[in-house]
Amino acid sequence: MPGVLELLPAEQVTFRRMLETIRAAYERFGFVELETPAIELAEVLLTKTGGETEREVYFVQSTGAREQGLEPDLALRFDLTVPLARYVAQHEQQLAFPFRRYQIQRVYRGESPQRGRFREFYQCDIDVIGRDDLDLRYDAEMPAVIHRVFTDLEIGPFTIRLNNRRLMRGLLSSLGVGDPSHQSAVLREVDKLEKRGLDATATALVDVGMAPAAVDRLLETVSYRSSSLDDALETLDRLSAEFGDAAGGAADQATVLEAIAAFGVPEDAYALDLSIARGLDYYTGTVYETVLDDHPGIGSVCSGGRYDDLAGYYTSSKLPGVGISIGLTRLFYQLREAGIVGASPAVTQVLVTLMDPAGFAYALEVGRRLRQAGIPTETRPAPSRLGKQLKYADRLGIRFAVICGEDERSRDTVTVRDLRHGNQDEVPRSDLVRHLRTLIDQE
Amino acid sequence: MPGVLELLPAEQVTFRRMLETIRAAYERFGFVELETPAIELAEVLLTKTGGETEREVYFVQSTGAREQGLEPDLALRFDLTVPLARYVAQHEQQLAFPFRRYQIQRVYRGESPQRGRFREFYQCDIDVIGRDDLDLRYDAEMPAVIHRVFTDLEIGPFTIRLNNRRLMRGLLSSLGVGDPSHQSAVLREVDKLEKRGLDATATALVDVGMAPAAVDRLLETVSYRSSSLDDALETLDRLSAEFGDAAGGAADQATVLEAIAAFGVPEDAYALDLSIARGLDYYTGTVYETVLDDHPGIGSVCSGGRYDDLAGYYTSSKLPGVGISIGLTRLFYQLREAGIVGASPAVTQVLVTLMDPAGFAYALEVGRRLRQAGIPTETRPAPSRLGKQLKYADRLGIRFAVICGEDERSRDTVTVRDLRHGNQDEVPRSDLVRHLRTLIDQE
Numbered sequence: 001m002p003g004v005l006e007l008l009p010a011e012q013v014t015f016r017r018m019l020e021t022i023r024a025a026y027e028r029f030g031f032v033e034l035e036t037p038a039i040e041l042a043e044v045l046l047t048k049t050g051g052e053t054e055r056e057v058y059f060v061q062s063t064g065a066r067e068q069g070l071e072p073d074l075a076l077r078f079d080l081t082v083p084l085a086r087y088v089a090q091h092e093q094q095l096a097f098p099f100r101r102y103q104i105q106r107v108y109r110g111e112s113p114q115r116g117r118f119r120e121f122y123q124c125d126i127d128v129i130g131r132d133d134l135d136l137r138y139d140a141e142m143p144a145v146i147h148r149v150f151t152d153l154e155i156g157p158f159t160i161r162l163n164n165r166r167l168m169r170g171l172l173s174s175l176g177v178g179d180p181s182h183q184s185a186v187l188r189e190v191d192k193l194e195k196r197g198l199d200a201t202a203t204a205l206v207d208v209g210m211a212p213a214a215v216d217r218l219l220e221t222v223s224y225r226s227s228s229l230d231d232a233l234e235t236l237d238r239l240s241a242e243f244g245d246a247a248g249g250a251a252d253q254a255t256v257l258e259a260i261a262a263f264g265v266p267e268d269a270y271a272l273d274l275s276i277a278r279g280l281d282y283y284t285g286t287v288y289e290t291v292l293d294d295h296p297g298i299g300s301v302c303s304g305g306r307y308d309d310l311a312g313y314y315t316s317s318k319l320p321g322v323g324i325s326i327g328l329t330r331l332f333y334q335l336r337e338a339g340i341v342g343a344s345p346a347v348t349q350v351l352v353t354l355m356d357p358a359g360f361a362y363a364l365e366v367g368r369r370l371r372q373a374g375i376p377t378e379t380r381p382a383p384s385r386l387g388k389q390l391k392y393a394d395r396l397g398i399r400f401a402v403i404c405g406e407d408e409r410s411r412d413t414v415t416v417r418d419l420r421h422g423n424q425d426e427v428p429r430s431d432l433v434r435h436l437r438t439l440i441d442q443e
Numbered sequence: 444m445p446g447v448l449e450l451l452p453a454e455q456v457t458f459r460r461m462l463e464t465i466r467a468a469y470e471r472f473g474f475v476e477l478e479t480p481a482i483e484l485a486e487v488l489l490t491k492t493g494g495e496t497e498r499e500v501y502f503v504q505s506t507g508a509r510e511q512g513l514e515p516d517l518a519l520r521f522d523l524t525v526p527l528a529r530y531v532a533q534h535e536q537q538l539a540f541p542f543r544r545y546q547i548q549r550v551y552r553g554e555s556p557q558r559g560r561f562r563e564f565y566q567c568d569i570d571v572i573g574r575d576d577l578d579l580r581y582d583a584e585m586p587a588v589i590h591r592v593f594t595d596l597e598i599g600p601f602t603i604r605l606n607n608r609r610l611m612r613g614l615l616s617s618l619g620v621g622d623p624s625h626q627s628a629v630l631r632e633v634d635k636l637e638k639r640g641l642d643a644t645a646t647a648l649v650d651v652g653m654a655p656a657a658v659d660r661l662l663e664t665v666s667y668r669s670s671s672l673d674d675a676l677e678t679l680d681r682l683s684a685e686f687g688d689a690a691g692g693a694a695d696q697a698t699v700l701e702a703i704a705a706f707g708v709p710e711d712a713y714a715l716d717l718s719i720a721r722g723l724d725y726y727t728g729t730v731y732e733t734v735l736d737d738h739p740g741i742g743s744v745c746s747g748g749r750y751d752d753l754a755g756y757y758t759s760s761k762l763p764g765v766g767i768s769i770g771l772t773r774l775f776y777q778l779r780e781a782g783i784v785g786a787s788p789a790v791t792q793v794l795v796t797l798m799d800p801a802g803f804a805y806a807l808e809v810g811r812r813l814r815q816a817g818i819p820t821e822t823r824p825a826p827s828r829l830g831k832q833l834k835y836a837d838r839l840g841i842r843f844a845v846i847c848g849e850d851e852r853s854r855d856t857v858t859v860r861d862l863r864h865g866n867q868d869e870v871p872r873s874d875l876v877r878h879l880r881t882l883i884d885q886e
Contacts, residue, residue: 001480001482001483001484001487001517004480004482006478006479006480006530007478008534008537008538009475009476009477009538009544012475012476012477012478013475013476015478016476027790027791027819028814028817028819028820029814029819029820029821030789030791030794030819030820030821030822030841032452032455032456032789032790032791032839033452033455033456033459033790034452034455035449035450035455035458036449037444037447037449037562037563038481038549038551038563039444039447039501039551039562039563040444041444044444056505056506057505057506058482058503058504058505058517059503059504059505059506059509060501060502060503060519061501061502061504061515061553062499062500062501062502062553063499063500063502063553064553065553066502066515072504072509074444074501076503087449091451094451095451095452096835096838096839100821101452106481108481108482110504110505110506110507110508119480119482120480120481120482135824135825137803137824137825138824138825140824141822141824148814259803259824262803262804262807263807263811264807264808264811346473346475347470347475347476348470348473348475351473360580360702360705361705364705364706364707365707368706368707371471371472371591374471376470376471376472376473377471377472377473378472378473378543379473379584381578381580381581381583381584381702382578382580382581392539395539396475396539398473
């Protein structure tokens, strides 16, 4: 099917490792797993969306319901945030707050397939949800998690870019753009600055009704990116002085930046970047984007922000939160295109070969021994040519072939062939596990 | 949404552990992971199905396609076998055979929701696919994997019941039921024997056109369950002698049973059970069911079998295979109903509490230290009452609370409270990781 990323086994090993790296980092920070169904009631999913988003929704209907001529009442989730909102509202009494959940599942969008856009893809999200309030310093934990994740993924240097929507709205207010919906329109244009450049953005800002002089000042201001924590804090002070209405937001952002340092995130891993606006009005405070320094063309690989109220459509409780999301399928695809990730050797470490039927029980016993020791092992219950079996192991990236021929059996030994290094040893059967462990640990 | 199983965080921990136990066992035997999209082209999914199954299919359509009045051309997979067939046919040239894949994903069925039947549920499958042929002894590997999985799941004693469709068809042929479709009809009734009992099954068999005398002999024969490997092999010999047409199938089954023993599966874990027929005509040789000895009412928790050709609809290559499937969502639900599984303590081991703002940096440093050591740790970036924080930790099943009060900070120590055992110790900050590791390892 077009618009999906389906992997060959050797790529799937890489994908799984990336996914488990993300999961491990999320769990390391004390986030708890949540899984929700892919299918939700359409009325639940569509509450807060409309227009453009609604066109991308996949509706779901069983054969029976179609035959009855009913309108579809089910749909596939298009993100993990709406299901989280529904879940928290539904189970509020059974949850402890702050509710810190991670969720790694596929989401679905009815897009026309095009290069790098997927109809079905993984998102890896964390959110911290407070009841009534959630301290600002929780916003500083997100960069700490992002830093852990992207360090562990080992896909090169990265920068976490931060900004603050409250700061931006204050700044716009001081520049004469006071109406919230006008501010939103301006921020949507600012968000495209990096992609479109200064000139096109200036034109667009005039088009949405900003005075040319204010446009110049705005673009000059938002072109700033901090070079250090001190530089960022000084800039925030300067903005407070220069744009009176921005003082509250600037103070918030300073608190968050100082807390990020306390979380132990190194200064070169993050920056205050006033051009980051995130198109969504959903975000009300801190916003995040993460870029790979050597591959800026990939765009943001981890984004998110602070929001005032998660689940206003589903509950009267006020549930502020902060979260981030990694679009893993797209990230994997882009990294593969860039040649940064690809096929991995098999998880299976050993193929126990079989050449003659008489060796069947001996070979299976060897396989059992290896599995008992925790070494992933494939056995061959039926004999075939050794060359064919070695070629198979090599093709899968299975490192070791164990040979239990007639000679080995008579001596109670096995021959271990290291397909990666091309050498082999005959070792006593009782010594096989120790021997393999040594070879594996040396790597 | 009705018809789905949505878990609270403490149950999700249990579910995840079960899923990862299954994955680990599959990988231990050298199966490689495959993931396919949930959405497939409807024409691909529906090739080999019809009637009853088709009614259970969920069709998928984007808003745009609906507005154009088109018929839906997409659907959600209802099992993992059809997508496997499509995948192997599509990628045949890039795969090495035997292709040994595991797949753990959700599948979708448009069922009317009822107790214990789900619209969206996990299946955990393995299959070995040969090209042109696949040795009979691969059928013996499945019980070895099942034995590993259900031993590791620690949900009580279980029995793997085996039978052979070729044997059964031979037996029916000798009883005068020679037409394959008549045989299929008979086997569908035999498959319900355990549920309906002898009398109702006898009536049903007469209804599908079997002679009453043959029905009696059939029911007498299929009521057999072996008490040991030798007992099973003797019975197979006897069946060969008594029912001439069953000799080939009986020999096959004897080969498989002997190979199971060579795989090291203990005799009390499996039995030849001639009442196991599996309704599906898809299966052509060995068939498997697995029951929990203390909970027979749950029915089969792991089923599968041998098939002649996986992907006849998608490729001209002959791809025989053998596989099993665990319906994990249903299994979890049933085990929870039976009180065998339930909530688990959090994966998070430590909550680093915060009572006064001045302790912020100290507490975060402690959290960082613990995470660096691989201990999942939640930190509090904002102060609150200690009692409230301990209650939160207790509710989540986080075992340790670390307290860094003013006194501790002045002495460069922390207080570790073990919420499970109710005791606490003050230890030097530099000794915290070692101290916790000792407590965790003692458990």
